[in-house]
Amino acid sequence: MKLQTIFASALAFAFIQPAAAEGQNPIASGSAMAWQCAPCHGTNGQEFLEAMPPLAGMPAKQFTEAMIAYREGTRPAIIMDRVARGFNDAEIEAMAVWFEKQPVKQWENTSLTESQNAQKANSTGGQK
Amino acid sequence: MSQLENKTFDQKITRRDLIKVFGATAVAGTGIFGASSKAFAKNAQHVVVLGGGVGGSTFAKYLRFADPDVKITIIEQYPEYITCLRSNDVIVGMHTLDELTFNLDTIKSKYNVNVVIDKVIGADYDKKTVRTEKGETFSYDKLVVSPGIDFKFEDYEGYDAEMAEGKFPHAYKAGPQTLELRRQLLAVPKGGTAIIAPPQNPFRCPPGPYERASFFAEHFKKHNPTAKLIVLDPKDRFTKDGPFKKAWERLYGYKTDNALIEWVSGSDGGRVVRLDAENMMVETDGGDYKADLINIIPNQRAGVLAQKIGLTNDSGWCPIERNTMESSLHKDVYVLGDSSIADAMPKSGYSANSQAKVCARAVADTLKGEQPGTAIYSNVCYSLAGENYGVSIAAIYEVRDGLIQPKGESAGVSPITDKVTQPILEAVYQKNWQREFVKDVFS
Structure with missing residues (x-):
C-alpha cells in the first residue's frame, strides 16, 4: 500500500472515530445519556404535563442550541447550566438526535413495542 | 374455546x-x-x-x-x-x-x-x-x-430498633414511623424544644435531615413560634449547607436571638452518643440536651x-x-x-x-x-428549605481513574443570589421532579 493511502485512511479513521482525546472515555451512546434525563423530563423525554420541558420530538437543532447556551451561561437557568456543563458538543449532539426520534406523546400512553422501535433510534454520534 | x-x-x-x-x-x-x-x-x-x-x-x-x-x-x-x-x-x-x-x-x-x-x-x-x-x-x-x-443503633447508647418503632422513630424509612414523627411534631408544647440528630457520612439522602430540620422550623414559625429546633450534628459540613443556611437566615432567623433553628456542628460537640429515654435527654460530646421531641437519624450501612x-x-x-x-x-x-x-x-x-x-x-x-459501553451517571437532589423555597445539587458523573467522579464542570449547588425566582422555581421543579421521578421508576 502506498504511504499516501495509509495516511489517507488513517485520517479517515480519525474522522469516523469522534471520541476521545487521550485519557478520556469514548462518549457514551445517545440513549445511555438520554436515559439519565428521565427523572426530570419523563421516560424517554415523554412528559408533556409538567414545568420541565418535554424532550421527545424536540428538533435536534433546538436541543443542541439550548444545551450549549446553558453550558456557556448565555441562557438563564435554574439548574440546567450545572447539568449542561457535564457534556461536550458531540455528546449533546448524540442526545439531540436520539430525543428527536422519540414519540411525541405521554410515556404512559406509549406501548412497549412502540418504544422499543424508538429505542433503536440510536444516534450516530456515540458507540452502541 | x-x-x-x-x-x-x-x-x-x-x-x-x-x-x-x-x-x-x-x-x-x-x-x-x-x-x-x-x-x-x-x-x-x-x-x-x-x-x-x-x-x-x-x-x-x-x-x-x-x-x-x-x-x-x-x-x-x-x-x-x-x-x-x-x-x-x-x-x-x-x-x-x-x-x-x-x-x-x-x-x-x-x-x-x-x-x-x-x-x-x-x-x-x-x-x-x-x-x-x-x-x-x-x-x-x-x-x-x-x-x-x-441502621447502626449500636453507635448510640440507650437506643435500639425497637425504640425506633415506638417513641423514638428515626423515620428514615417511610412508613408508620413517619406518621409517629408527625404526631410528635404536632404535640410539641408551646415554647418546647425538638432535636434532630443527623447521621455521620455516608448515609441515605444527604440533604434529608436538613430538609426535615427546615420543615420543623417552618412548622414552628406557623404554629408554635416560641418553640425551637436544635440540630445536633456529628459533622462540620453537610450537603448544600451554603444555600440551606442562607434559607434558614431568610426564613427562620438563623443565628439571631429569635432563631427557630440552631445547628451545632461536630467540632462544637454536636455528636450524640447516648439517649436517655426516661428523661427525654440526649448526651453529646458537648453536653446534655433536654427536649420534647428527639429524632435520632442513626448512622447507616x-x-x-x-x-x-x-x-x-x-x-x-x-x-x-x-x-x-x-x-x-x-x-x-x-x-x-x-x-x-x-x-x-x-x-x-x-x-x-x-x-x-x-x-x-x-x-x-x-x-x-x-x-x-461507556458508563454515564447523574444525580439531582431537590430539597425544600420551606414549602416554597427549593435548593438543589446536580452533577453528571463518569468513571475516571477507577472512580465515579463529576464529569466536566457539572457539579454544583444552587447559587446564592438575591433573585427570588431561584428558590421559588426550584421549589416548583422539586414538586414536578417528584411526580416525574416516580413515573420513571414505577411506570
Whole structure:
C-alpha cells in the first residue's frame, strides 16, 4: 500500500472515530445519556404535563442550541447550566438526535413495542 | 374455546410478533395458544432482581428496553413500596403516605416482569441460585441486588430498633414511623424544644435531615413560634449547607436571638452518643440536651440482605465495579443504590435510578457477549428549605481513574443570589421532579 493511502485512511479513521482525546472515555451512546434525563423530563423525554420541558420530538437543532447556551451561561437557568456543563458538543449532539426520534406523546400512553422501535433510534454520534 | 376470549388474544398477534417478544423456542415449543405474558423461552437467560424499590424497579424496566427477550424476575418482600423520598412532606402534612405508596403492577404488566412477593434468605454463588423464606429456589444468570440501608443503633447508647418503632422513630424509612414523627411534631408544647440528630457520612439522602430540620422550623414559625429546633450534628459540613443556611437566615432567623433553628456542628460537640429515654435527654460530646421531641437519624450501612449474602466489605457497604455496578466480591452479581460504594455519587433515589440504567445496559450487553459501553451517571437532589423555597445539587458523573467522579464542570449547588425566582422555581421543579421521578421508576 502506498504511504499516501495509509495516511489517507488513517485520517479517515480519525474522522469516523469522534471520541476521545487521550485519557478520556469514548462518549457514551445517545440513549445511555438520554436515559439519565428521565427523572426530570419523563421516560424517554415523554412528559408533556409538567414545568420541565418535554424532550421527545424536540428538533435536534433546538436541543443542541439550548444545551450549549446553558453550558456557556448565555441562557438563564435554574439548574440546567450545572447539568449542561457535564457534556461536550458531540455528546449533546448524540442526545439531540436520539430525543428527536422519540414519540411525541405521554410515556404512559406509549406501548412497549412502540418504544422499543424508538429505542433503536440510536444516534450516530456515540458507540452502541 | 374460552382461551379465545382471553384478552391476550383480542389483539392481532402474528407469529412473528410472538417470536420477537418471547423468543423462537417458546413459540415453537408451546404453539400459539400456550403463549401467555409469562411465557419465556425455556433457555431464555434469567435476570433475578432482589428488591422492588427505586433501584430494582428502574432496573427491570430499563433492562426490558435493552433486551426484549430476557426473562426478568423481581423478588420483593412487600407488596407495596413507600418511597422514602418526599416522606419529610408527610411529617408536615404536604403529602400523605398513600400518595407515596407504589406497587409493581405496571412493571409486571407493561414490561413483562415476573413479580414474586417473598423474602430472600440466602444465595449460592456457585450454583447461581437464591433461596426464599417460602422455600422456593430461583436460578439466575445475573443477580441484581438493591437492598437499601440498615441502621447502626449500636453507635448510640440507650437506643435500639425497637425504640425506633415506638417513641423514638428515626423515620428514615417511610412508613408508620413517619406518621409517629408527625404526631410528635404536632404535640410539641408551646415554647418546647425538638432535636434532630443527623447521621455521620455516608448515609441515605444527604440533604434529608436538613430538609426535615427546615420543615420543623417552618412548622414552628406557623404554629408554635416560641418553640425551637436544635440540630445536633456529628459533622462540620453537610450537603448544600451554603444555600440551606442562607434559607434558614431568610426564613427562620438563623443565628439571631429569635432563631427557630440552631445547628451545632461536630467540632462544637454536636455528636450524640447516648439517649436517655426516661428523661427525654440526649448526651453529646458537648453536653446534655433536654427536649420534647428527639429524632435520632442513626448512622447507616448497607441493607440487611446485602450483609447476609456477603456483598459488603469492612466498610459495611458494597464494593462495585464502577463501569457496570457489578459486585467486586461476586461475579454476575450487581449492587444498586444506597448499598453500593459509588464514590462521588450521593446515596439518593436519583442515584439509584441512574445506576439501575447503567447496570441494565451492562447486563444486557454482557448477556449478549458484548463489552459494556461507556458508563454515564447523574444525580439531582431537590430539597425544600420551606414549602416554597427549593435548593438543589446536580452533577453528571463518569468513571475516571477507577472512580465515579463529576464529569466536566457539572457539579454544583444552587447559587446564592438575591433573585427570588431561584428558590421559588426550584421549589416548583422539586414538586414536578417528584411526580416525574416516580413515573420513571414505577411506570
